[in-house]
Amino acid sequence: MRAMSFHPPQRTLMGPGPSDVYPRVLEAMSRPTIGHLDPVFVVMMDELKELLRYAFQTRNALTMPVSAPGSAGMEMAFVNLVEPGDKIIVCQNGVFGGRMQENVERAGGVAVMVDDAWGEPVDPLKVEDALKAHPDAKVLAFVHAETSTGAQSDAKTLAELAQRHGCLTIVDAVTSLGGTPLLVDDWGLDAVYSGTQKCLSCVPGLSPVTFSERALERVKARKTKVQSWFLDLTLVLGYWAGGGKRTYHHTAPINTLYALHEALVVLREEGIENAWARHRRHHEALRAGFEALGLSFVVKPEARLPQLNAIRVPEGVDEAAVRTRLLNEYSLEIGAGLGVMAGKIWRVGLMGCAASQRNVLFCLGALDAVLTDMRAPIQSGVAVGAAMAAYSA
Ligand SMILES: *Cc1c(COP(=O)(O)O)cnc(C)c1O
Numbered sequence: 170m171r172a173m174s175f176h177p178p179q180r181t182l183m184g185p186g187p188s189d190v191y192p193r194v195l196e197a198m199s200r201p202t203i204g205h206l207d208p209v210f211v212v213m214m215d216e217l218k219e220l221l222r223y224a225f226q227t228r229n230a231l232t233m234p235v236s237a238p239g240s241a242g243m244e245m246a247f248v249n250l251v252e253p254g255d256k257i258i259v260c261q262n263g264v265f266g267g268r269m270q271e272n273v274e275r276a277g278g279v280a281v282m283v284d285d286a287w288g289e290p291v292d293p294l295k296v297e298d299a300l301k302a303h304p305d306a307k308v309l310a311f312v313h314a315e316t317s318t319g320a321q322s323d324a325k326t327l328a329e330l331a332q333r334h335g336c337l338t339i340v341d342a343v344t345s346l347g348g349t350p351l352l353v354d355d356w357g358l359d360a361v362y363s364g365t366q367k368c369l370s371c372v373p374g375l376s377p378v379t380f381s382e383r384a385l386e387r388v389k390a391r392k393t394k395v396q397s398w399f400l401d402l403t404l405v406l407g408y409w410a411g412g413g414k415r416t417y418h419h420t421a422p423i424n425t426l427y428a429l430h431e432a433l434v435v436l437r438e439e440g441i442e443n444a445w446a447r448h449r450r451h452h453e454a455l456r457a458g459f460e461a462l463g464l465s466f467v468v469k470p471e472a473r474l475p476q477l478n479a480i481r482v483p484e485g486v487d488e489a490a491v492r493t494r495l496l497n498e499y500s501l502e503i504g505a506g507l508g509v510m511a512g513k514i515w516r517v518g519l520m521g522c523a524a525s526q527r528n529v530l531f532c533l534g535a536l537d538a539v540l541t542d543m544r545a546p547i548q549s550g551v552a553v554g555a556a557m558a559a560y561s562a
Contacts, residue, residue: 181502187372213430223436225379229353246310250384281306283295288510344367347367363376367520405418448476451525483545501531504516
């Protein structure tokens with residue numbers, strides 16, 4: 170047995186997450202561990218919840234980090250809002266809509282699927298048809314930012330439709346939070362979950378969630394027990410309720426919560442509108458570079474996520490070999506395609522602090538060099554210049 174400390178290499182993370190973590194966040198994590206019922210910790214938690222409300226643009230009292238990754242936030246939304254026999258409309262336009270269907274069915278619900286092609290946003294007309302055809306549906310569930318394809322759906326319009334038809338909404342905002350406008354209260358979203366390792370540039374392992382009053386009423390009116398003990402909101406609430414009446418539910422991941430607190434302070438310092446604009450600005454430069462190389466985007470311009478750029482692999486190029494060379498020669502990670510897109514696309518993330526001019530120029534230069542060396546059918550040597558022109562335009 171080798172018993173030696175583990176020292177990971179320094180990478181530049183430009184895939185679908187995790188993204189590069191702010192050094193300040195890593196430093197915050199190494200501060201002393203204290204008890205999770207310590208009064209000092211409780212004060213930090215109250216600040217953290219307030220900072221999360223800012224990130225989500227909500228006044229929802231029930232806004233908190235779940236002690237597990239984004240998938241647990243997803244599961245919390247479904248197990249609490251779906252009762253056996255409930256009909257749930259689930260939009261699918263990539264990998265994560267499929268996971269929503271799994272969650273509905275495992276909670277005993279009936280998923281009515283609204284399918285769109287991978288790379289397309291959710292079509293509000295199809296959703297409206299489904300809402301009309303299923304007036305007994307309880308919830309409309311959709312992914313705001315589909316990380317598997319880079320498509321952004323119109324959460325505002327979809328939420329309006331749901332409200333008009335008396336449905337609650339469950340919204341996957343794992344990749345949107347902090348990277349593209351997400352206005353929980355203005356849009357009237359009911360159950361929204363996210364992750365820490367995407368546009369917040371925090372370490373993985375927590376899932377920020379927020380629930381509207383309407384959603385909580387639905388949970389309180391349940392006729393059956395929530396099937397998951399750990400994710401049962403009625404139990405978690407006892408732990409998260411402020412005012413010193415906090416009781417033990419589970420041991421909070423103390424140091425990871427310091428990290429999230431710090432990442433949210435960084436977001437607050439920058440200003441969320443500025444963070445959205447920064448993601449957009451660097452996306453535009455990256456786009457100019459990719460287009461100069463001759464690479465095309467999977468998603469049409471009006472539905473593109475700035476923080477997740479899905480581009481088609483040029484004809485005859487071994488996409489995995491390119492990623493391996495980027496990792497080995499440049500210590501740069503970009504993402505592969507998932508599901509039906511495997512082998513056909515690359516996913517280049519500009520998430521959180523990775524959305525920077527340094528990263529854009531580095532990624533374009535490295536990709537240009539590797540593709541040129543592999544004699545790929547691209548325009549060599551022009552990508553970095555095109556991005557720089559976009560910055561000065
Ligand atoms: C990453 C991601 C998830 C899952 O988050 P984990 O932290 O990996 O569990 C869910 N939905 C979307 C859209 C994601 O991008």
